[in-house]
Amino acid sequence: MLALLLASSSHAEITGQALTFGIVPQQSAAKLARVWTPLLEHLSTLTGQRLLFRTAPNIPEFERRLANGEYDLAYMNPYHYTTFHRSPGYQAFAREKGKRLKGIIVVRADSPYKDLDELADQTLAFPSPAAFAASIITRAQFSGLGIAITPKYVSSHDSVYRSVAVGLYPAGGGVMRTLNGLEPEVREKLRILWTSEPYTSHAIAAHPRVPSDTVNTVLTAMQQLENTEQGRQLLSQINFKGIVAASDAEWDDIRKLNIDLLDGLVASPATTTEGSHTP
Numbered sequence: 001m002l003a004l005l006l007a008s009s010s011h012a013e014i015t016g017q018a019l020t021f022g023i024v025p026q027q028s029a030a031k032l033a034r035v036w037t038p039l040l041e042h043l044s045t046l047t048g049q050r051l052l053f054r055t056a057p058n059i060p061e062f063e064r065r066l067a068n069g070e071y072d073l074a075y076m077n078p079y080h081y082t083t084f085h086r087s088p089g090y091q092a093f094a095r096e097k098g099k100r101l102k103g104i105i106v107v108r109a110d111s112p113y114k115d116l117d118e119l120a121d122q123t124l125a126f127p128s129p130a131a132f133a134a135s136i137i138t139r140a141q142f143s144g145l146g147i148a149i150t151p152k153y154v155s156s157h158d159s160v161y162r163s164v165a166v167g168l169y170p171a172g173g174g175v176m177r178t179l180n181g182l183e184p185e186v187r188e189k190l191r192i193l194w195t196s197e198p199y200t201s202h203a204i205a206a207h208p209r210v211p212s213d214t215v216n217t218v219l220t221a222m223q224q225l226e227n228t229e230q231g232r233q234l235l236s237q238i239n240f241k242g243i244v245a246a247s248d249a250e251w252d253d254i255r256k257l258n259i260d261l262l263d264g265l266v267a268s269p270a271t272t273t274e275g276s277h278t279p
Contacts, residue, residue: 018050019210022071024080024202025055025062026127026134026157026178035181035237039225042234046221049214058155059128066090067265072210073218077101078254079132081203083262085248090205092251093219097226097242100198103133103141104179106164107171109191116147116194123150125160125172130261132254134160137196138173158182165189177239200251204243219245 021040023032032055040051054071056062065071066080069088076084078101084090105124107113119142126135134157142149152169154160160172161179165186171193179187204222206215225231226242235242 018052019072019214020054020070021051022054022056022062022065022074022076024074024076025057025059025155026131026175027181028156028158029055029057031158039234039238042225042230043218043221046224047217049217051218059131063130063262063265067262069207069209071207073204073206073215075202075204077130077132077202078200078251079130079136079259079262081205082251082254082259083266085205085251087266089208090203091208091215092203092205092246092248093215094204094222094243095246095250096201096240097244099177099201099241101133101201102176102198103135103137103196104174104176104192105138105141105171105194106161106174106179106190107193108164108167109189111170111191113171113193116142116145119149119171120147121149122170123152125154125163125169126151127155127157127160127173128153131157131173133175133196133199134173134178136259136261137199138194141194141196161186161190181239200253203246203251 021036023036025032033053037053040053044050051073056065062076063080066074066076066084067088074090076090081090081092085092105116105119113119126139129135129151135151135153139149139151154163154172157174157178160174161182163169164172179190179192182190222243223245225235
């Protein structure tokens with residue numbers, strides 16, 4: 001019945017406590033708010049459950065907030081999910097439709113570089129140490145090839161692209177979704193030098209305090225977005241084709257990599273926030 005109501009674009013009365021929806025800060029907070037807030041407001045209208053946009057000033061702070069359970073729902077990278085599923089227990093319920101995550105190394109479009117080994121002994125830009133595809137996977141490729149580089153962490157994917165575009169660094173790590181979300185005048189100054197193999201993409205997950213019926217209501221609304229013109233337009237703003245249901249086992253490919261960068265946060269997080277249901 002709920003699916004039929006959503007498919008017919010009926011609007012539910014917004015009631016109850018608000019839920020915070022944390023978005024991994026791959027881009028600036030202003031840019032994320034501009035593209036995600038309209039989508040969350042539309043989902044609030046469809047479900048009757050107010051969803052509030054939240055992010056963090058940088059990825060390490062986002063990780064700390066996840067460790068503390070500060071977001072009721074969150075869109076997080078696959079390594080974040082496998083880490084913060086363990087503690088405080090975030091449970092994946094959705095992911096982007098038809099998406100596999102690939103790390104990329106970008107250089108200036110007019111640069112002479114053709115191979116990764118030409119970047120040996122140089123300082124390259126990355127979003128943060130635990131940015132999965134943009135940093136962990138790309139740096140692992142250099143390490144696996146025996147190519148020594150020095151990573152410089154510049155806080156976001158967009159910061160990587162802009163710093164490479166203006167020549168501050170010869171190359172940097174990112175992912176296709178954020179590269180495609182750049183302003184054309186910046187994107188056209190960049191060229192992809194290397195692309196990784198694909199992995200399970202970002203998770204949309206719920207903190208265990210969020211009732212399962214609430215999660216199911218939000219999931220159903222997300223799945224219906226691609227069935228309406230308004231929904232498709234809102235999805236396109238975040239470079240999604242759709243949202244599908246997901247289960248925890250889909251991220252087992254990430255677990256097999258045995259990454260332990262954030263184990264300290266899981267082992268001894270700061271004081272856990274018991275609830276974030278207010279603006």
